Amino acid sequence: xxxxxxxxxxxDLEQDQAVRSKDALDPxxxxxxxxxxxxxxxxxxxxFQMVFGWPRPKAEQHMLQVHRQxxxxxxxxxxxxxxxxxxxxxxxxxxxxxxxxKG
Amino acid sequence: MKLVRTDxxxxxxxxxxxxxxLFTQVLRRHPLVPAGYHRFTRAGATADxxxxxxxxxEAMAGHRAxxxxxxxxxxxDPSRLASDERGCRLTLSREDMEWLLQxxxxxxxxxxxxxxRPDPDGKTTPKITAANAMFFALIEAxxxxxxxxxxxx
Numbered sequence: 057x058x059x060x061x062x063x064x065x066x067x068d069l070e071q072d073q074a075v076r077s078k079d080a081l082d083p084x085x086x087x088x089x090x091x092x093x094x095x096x097x098x099x100x101x102x103x104f105q106m107v108f109g110w111p112r113p114k115a116e117q118h119m120l121q122v123h124r125q126x127x128x129x130x131x132x133x134x135x136x137x138x139x140x141x142x143x144x145x146x147x148x149x150x151x152x153x154x155x156x157x158k159g
Numbered sequence: 160m161k162l163v164r165t166d167x168x169x170x171x172x173x174x175x176x177x178x179x180x181l182f183t184q185v186l187r188r189h190p191l192v193p194a195g196y197h198r199f200t201r202a203g204a205t206a207d208x209x210x211x212x213x214x215x216x217e218a219m220a221g222h223r224a225x226x227x228x229x230x231x232x233x234x235x236d237p238s239r240l241a242s243d244e245r246g247c248r249l250t251l252s253r254e255d256m257e258w259l260l261q262x263x264x265x266x267x268x269x270x271x272x273x274x275x276r277p278d279p280d281g282k283t284t285p286k287i288t289a290a291n292a293m294f295f296a297l298i299e300a301x302x303x304x305x306x307x308x309x310x311x312x
Contacts, residue, residue: 088201093278094271096302098309099264106257135205143215146197147222148261149268153201154211 085138089118090151091126103148104130107141132157160249160307168252170311175246182249185300186230189262190223191269226262233259256308263308267301270294 089100097119104115108131121128130152131141138154145152160178164171174182197219199212233239233255241248251259271277274294275285287295 092268093276093280094268094298095264096305096309099260099305102260102309102312139199139211139214142199143218146215146219149192149197149264151197153198155200155202156205 081134083132083134084157085135086132086155086157087130087138087141087145088153088155089122089128089130089145090153091122092151095150097123099148100150103145103150107144107148160304162307162311163248165311170251170253170256172249172251172307172311173246174249177246179242179247181300182304183234185266185297185304186234186262188266188270188297189226189230190265191297192265192272193269194220194223196272222261223265226258226265229255229258230262251308253312256312260305260308263301263305267298267305270297270301274298 100119100122101112101115104110104118105112108115110118118128118130131138133141135154142152142154160182161173162170163173195216197215199215200208205211239250239255241250271294274291277284277295277298285291
């Protein structure tokens, strides 16, 4: 009776192909922050500085746009990056969404 | 909540007795923002919106759990929250201050939702009742501590 040998696992020689949809690479997604009367203006400015690494004047400009116009387009990115940013904004409990740029 | 010392890495705050109790009560209220509150998109961004929403909900649940652990860690760590007869000394790193801001704002936004979304600039303000009065107070209390942290950053 032949002995049972240890199975040999051969490495997968086929090259993995990263399958990324066209959508994932399309920089046509907007991260929008919507006005929320509860968030402090200084807090929103701080969050924009932390999440996007913006200097204070740019962060304040977007914060004021949110406050006065009800929303601000913060950045136009690929879907993957837009998702990342919106998750970061949600961690701070800002009201933010990803929208398709139809412009 | 007064900043008494900072070396650029650590900030030391002094809280009086009542302020310490209020700070603890505010933190113990976390999490207040309900699961599913944050939406991935409004108008629809991709064909995978439901999957993206599920991913977001999962990520937020993870953040809430992590923050709860951090809150417990802070409240039970005498090296960071040292109580004495006058109140307490709160020693925070920049990293601590960042997650603490997120926790405090969860309490502020969650209280705002439970209070009926009052808008100071809006035409309608929810009536303050015995049932929601506590949430109006929590909005202010959380905002007070947020402002102190933001001033120090």
